[in-house]
Amino acid sequence: MLNLLRARSKSPYLLVFGIHRNVVHFVVVDVRDTSQPQLIVSDEHVVTQDDAAASMRALLDKYSRYGKHNPRLALVLGSGLYQSVTLDKPQLSDAELASSLRYQLTDLVSFEPDDCLADYYELPLQVQGQQKIHAIAASRSQLAPLLKVAHELTERVQGIYAEEQALEKLHSENTEAGALVYQQNQQPALVQVYSNAELQVTRAVRSLEKISELTLDEIKLGGLQPLSIEIQRSADYFERQLRQRPLAVVWLAIGIEKNQEVLSTVHEDLGLDVVWASYPTWAQELAAGDYSDFPVLGGALLALADSSNEPEVSS
Numbered sequence: 001m002l003n004l005l006r007a008r009s010k011s012p013y014l015l016v017f018g019i020h021r022n023v024v025h026f027v028v029v030d031v032r033d034t035s036q037p038q039l040i041v042s043d044e045h046v047v048t049q050d051d052a053a054a055s056m057r058a059l060l061d062k063y064s065r066y067g068k069h070n071p072r073l074a075l076v077l078g079s080g081l082y083q084s085v086t087l088d089k090p091q092l093s094d095a096e097l098a099s100s101l102r103y104q105l106t107d108l109v110s111f112e113p114d115d116c117l118a119d120y121y122e123l124p125l126q127v128q129g130q131q132k133i134h135a136i137a138a139s140r141s142q143l144a145p146l147l148k149v150a151h152e153l154t155e156r157v158q159g160i161y162a163e164e165q166a167l168e169k170l171h172s173e174n175t176e177a178g179a180l181v182y183q184q185n186q187q188p189a190l191v192q193v194y195s196n197a198e199l200q201v202t203r204a205v206r207s208l209e210k211i212s213e214l215t216l217d218e219i220k221l222g223g224l225q226p227l228s229i230e231i232q233r234s235a236d237y238f239e240r241q242l243r244q245r246p247l248a249v250v251w252l253a254i255g256i257e258k259n260q261e262v263l264s265t266v267h268e269d270l271g272l273d274v275v276w277a278s279y280p281t282w283a284q285e286l287a288a289g290d291y292s293d294f295p296v297l298g299g300a301l302l303a304l305a306d307s308s309n310e311p312e313v314s315s
Contacts (some may be wrong), residue, residue: 010156011071013040014303017056018163018296019146020078022047022185024055025296027283028066034304041066042286042293053145060153072307073150074158076166076299079187079204082138083109084164089122089131101135109137117143121165125200125242134202136162158303164190166298167253168199169305170280177238178249179231180277183211184292185255191230193238193247201238205230212255219261228269235270253277253291 012032018025028041041063045055060067085108090097097104102116109116117140120133143160150157167182171194183189189208193201208230214223235247250272256262258276267274279287283297 011066011069011154013066014072014074014158014300014307015060015066015153016074016076016296016300016303017059017146017150018076018078018293018299019052019056019081020047020185020187021050021052021080023292024052024059025293026056026059026063027293027296027300028063029300029304031072031304037282037300037304039283039286039297042283042288044288044292051145053149056146056149060149067153070154070156072156072158072303073154074299074303075146075150075160076163076295077138077160078163078295079190081142082136082162083111084162084202084204085109085135085137086132087135089133102137105135105137108135111137111139115140123200123202124198125195125244127241128243136165156307158306161299161302163295164192164202164204165199166295166302167192168194169298169301170277170294171199172197172301174251176248177245178247178251179234180251180253181227181231182253182277182291182294183208183255184290185212186210189227189230189254191234193234195238195244200242200244201234203230203234214256216257216259216261219265224262224265225269228266231266231270247272249273249275251275251277253294255290255292 012030014029014031016027023044023046025044027039030038030040045058047055101118101120102113105118106113116137118135118137120135122133174194175197177195180192181189186209188204188206189211191203191205192199208227211227231250238244239246263274
């Protein structure tokens with residue numbers, strides 16, 4: 001009788017899917033101690049016939065033991081599954097802006113208002129006299145199959161995050177001003193500037209979508225120069241338009257073979273320290289190493305932050 005009156009057991013696991021057009025990344029994090037998460041699964045599944053939901057199900061079948069008892073779950077959308085737009089902030093209340101944003105984006109994104117899911121965020125620094133927002137838009141019909149899988153598994157869906165936002169959580173300990181470059185598998189590169197552990201500038205650069213495919217010979221012949229130019233553009237905006245101190249470092253998180261030639265070439269172009277981006281300590285043992293899992297790990301930290309007011313999970 002007493003067992004029947006016990007509260008429903010909650011899973012101690014957080015499941016996060018990183019959704020891309022050609023692959024789904026998947027991590028399971030033990031969050032019994034949210035101050036010290038433990039990565040216990042890191043895997044991926046190739047998407048065929050544009051069916052990312054089928055890849056999610058395949059991963060859940062493979063790791064079914066972690067899908068029991070209502071786990072927390074989050075989705076991170078890769079750049080091919082959402083559109084990001086910068087626009088002037090309308091003179092509306094937060095509630096009015098949230099409800100009308102999809103209509104504000106009618107001429108700026110490819111989704112019709114009825115098929116558009118939209119949200120926005122603001123960066124802490126603004127050009128004097130301007131007030132911009134960054135709007136994130138995705139297709140309701142494209143997300144529906146993914147959310148169906150999520151809601152069939154659990155009631156505790158923490159959120160859907162854009163890749164550009166998820167990366168920020170991986171820089172919570174980097175207080176110096178620096179630029180992060182993230183690029184994978186023929187996707188536009190994200191060139192972001194951080195200062196005081198906060199995202200200050202973010203740009204998606206389509207012209208850099210093949211940077212991770214460069215060979216060592218191509219690098220020696222100047223193949224990384226377009227990358228250096230885009231980093232310098234972001235640095236100039238940060239330093240001149242936002243009137244901030246010069247950048248001190250560049251963190252590279254690109255799917256290219258790690259060698260000193262890459263670091264030294266970008267260093268020579270920019271005169272800045274250039275290093276490979278670091279994985280969080282709790283993820284290093286199982287991390288992919290090529291940064292393909294960077295956004296999904298950042299999404300896990302975002303989901304933990306969003307669920308900070310939940311009651312402690314049971315074991």
